[in-house]
Amino acid sequence: MAGGVGSRFWPMSTPECPKQFIDVFGTGRTFIQMTVDRFKGVVPPENIWVVTSEKYSGIVKAQLPDIPVSNVLLEPCRRNTAPCIAYVSWRIKAKNPKANIVVAPSDHLVTDVVEFQRVINSALQFVSETDSIVTLGMKPTRPETGYGYIEANLQEPSLRNQEIFRVESFKEKPDLAKAKDYIQNKAFYWNSGIFVWNVRTIINALRIYLPDVNDIFENMLSVYGTDKEQEMINSEFPKCENISIDYAVLEKADEIFVFPANFGWSDVGTWGSLHTLAEADSAGNNVIGQNVRLYETRNCVIHTTQERRVVVQGLDGYIVAEKDNTLLICKLAEEQRIKEFSAE
C-alpha cells in the first residue's frame, strides 16, 4: 500500500513525493524500497503488487524497477485501505485463486528483517492451511497514543501455530492514560497494519462485510490486465466507500488472529519517531545531510538535502527540515501542528 501522503513529514514529505518514496534515514533506500527489500527470498518480485495513486506511478516505477509495471495498480483518488485491498485482492485472485497474501504499508520501518521474515513465513504457512485473518501485533515499548492496539486472547493459542492467538478486541488510538494501562497488560499489542491471509478469505470477508465495494471489483474481472482496466478503475473506484480495512472487516469478522511479534517495527509517523529511531550524535541530534554544522545544539532533527549547507547554533529540541524551496523550523513538541504550518 503506497497511496499515503505523509503530511506529518512536511516539508520532507510533500504531496508530489510523500514519505514512502523518501530516503528518510539517508541510507540510500527509500521506505518503499526497504519494504520491498524486506520480502527478498519470501516473495519473488513478480508476485509483489503496489497500489498507489496514479500521480505516483512514475516514482514507483523508477524506485522499483524489478516489479512488473502491470503489478503497479493506480488509484484515481484516495479511499483508505479497504477499497485498495479489495482491488488488489481481485487482481491477485484473477491470476492465482490460491494465493496467500501479505498486506503491508510501504512507509514503515523494520530493523530486524530476519525475524520479520520468520514471522511472515510462519504466518503465510498458517493462512495457507486455515481461512484466518492474521494481523501482526507489535510488542509495545512505550505508551504510544499514535497507534491502535490489539487485545489478544493469550489463553487461546492456535492449535496449528502456538505463536498465533485469537483477537479479543481492537482498540482505537488511546489517550495517554489508556495507553499507559494498555502497556501494563501483556495481552495488548500495537496494530502494525500488516495483515496476512489467503485470497479466498479476504474476498469472502469483503463479500460479507463490504459488498458494495466488493461488487465494484468483482464486476471488473473481465477487464483486469486489459487496456480497459485503468479506464474502468478511474470511473468505478471513486464510487467506493472511503473506509479502512480495520473498520470494514477486521473489527467485524470472526477468525481474526494476532501474531505477536517483535522485529523492531515503527510506522515512523512523525519527526519525533524519526528522532527516536535515527542514529543520534552525542548531543542527541539526528542529522541527515552531508554539509551540516551544529554549535550548542541538542536534541534536534536536522534534515536537509545533499547539496545544501546548513549551520545551526543554539537550538534545543527543534526540527529543522529543508527541501526544495521550503524550510521548516519548529519545536519537536509542536510537530502535531505541521499540517497547519504546511497549509498553503
Added chain:
Amino acid sequence: MAGGVGSRFWPMSTPECPKQFIDVFGTGRTFIQMTVDRFKGVVPPENIWVVTSEKYSGIVKAQLPDIPVSNVLLEPCRRNTAPCIAYVSWRIKAKNPKANIVVAPSDHLVTDVVEFQRVINSALQFVSETDSIVTLGMKPTRPETGYGYIEANLQEPSLRNQEIFRVESFKEKPDLAKAKDYIQNKAFYWNSGIFVWNVRTIINALRIYLPDVNDIFENMLSVYGTDKEQEMINSEFPKCENISIDYAVLEKADEIFVFPANFGWSDVGTWGSLHTLAEADSAGNNVIGQNVRLYETRNCVIHTTQERRVVVQGLDGYIVAEKDNTLLICKLAEEQRIKEFSAE
C-alpha cells in the same frame, strides 16, 4: 569604495556577492545603488568613481548602468582603504586637478538624504576653499563598540563654516565602558568613514605620509585611461602597503576637521544593526522574504530570497538567513561568531 567582503552578513553576504551589492532591506535597491542614489543632484554620474575588486566588476556594471565603465576601478587584491583612495585620487587628478572629492563606503545606510546632501554640499564648499581634510562625524545614539570615535574641539569652529571643527583626536573602537564614557561627552562622534577633501589636499597628504604607495600611482600617470592601466595595476597594486586611510593619513596630518552631522547613518555592519534598523512586525521580527510564516516567534531576523517558502515556529532572538544553498540559524547574541560559522 566597494571592495569589502561583508563577512559578518554571511550567508546573505558572500565573497561572490558581498553586502554592498545586496538589497538588504528588500526595497529593490542594493546598498551601492542607494549610495549612488544619495548623490543625485550633487554629483553627476560621470563624476562618480567606484573602486572595487576585479571580481565584482560585472556586478557593479549591472547594478550601476549609468556610471561610465571607465569610472569603475578594479583592485587585483585587497589593500584596505589607503591604496584604494590613492588610486582613485590620482585617476581623478589626471582628469581634473581641481576636483573636490567625497569618499564614501558603498555599504552604509543613510535615512535622511536631504540632510545628507546639505552636509555634503556644505563640506564640498568648505574644501573647495581650504586645504582641509573633513571627516563626517555622526552624533552617537548608543555606546556602540563597533565604531571608531572622533573627538572634536568644539571650542574651535572653523571661521569659514561654523558647523565644522578641528579634530582633537581619533579613538579606536572602544570597549563598552569606554564607549559609555564617550557618549556622555558632547565632543565625541562616530567615525563614519566618509571623507571630503580636494584632490590636491589628499595627494599632498599621501606624498607626505604614504610616499611609497603614492609613488606607485603617481608613476602610472601616463597609463591611466589606456589599455595598459589594468595590466599595470594588476602588477603594481599588490605592492601597496595594506593600511587604512585613517592610520596612514588622518591620524597624522594637520588640518583635519570633523563635520558633526545627523542624517540617520548606520554602517549596518551586523545582523543586529539590521534588526535595529529594518521595519519590524509587532513581535519585533524583521522579515525579508515574500513567503515567510511565523508562529510564536519574536525578535528574530528572517532573511530569505523571494522564491523560498519559510515556516518558523517558536524562536526568540534568532537569525534565520538563507541564500542560495546555505542556511544559517543562530542566536542574534552570538552573531559575532558568524565568521567562525561561515569558515569552510
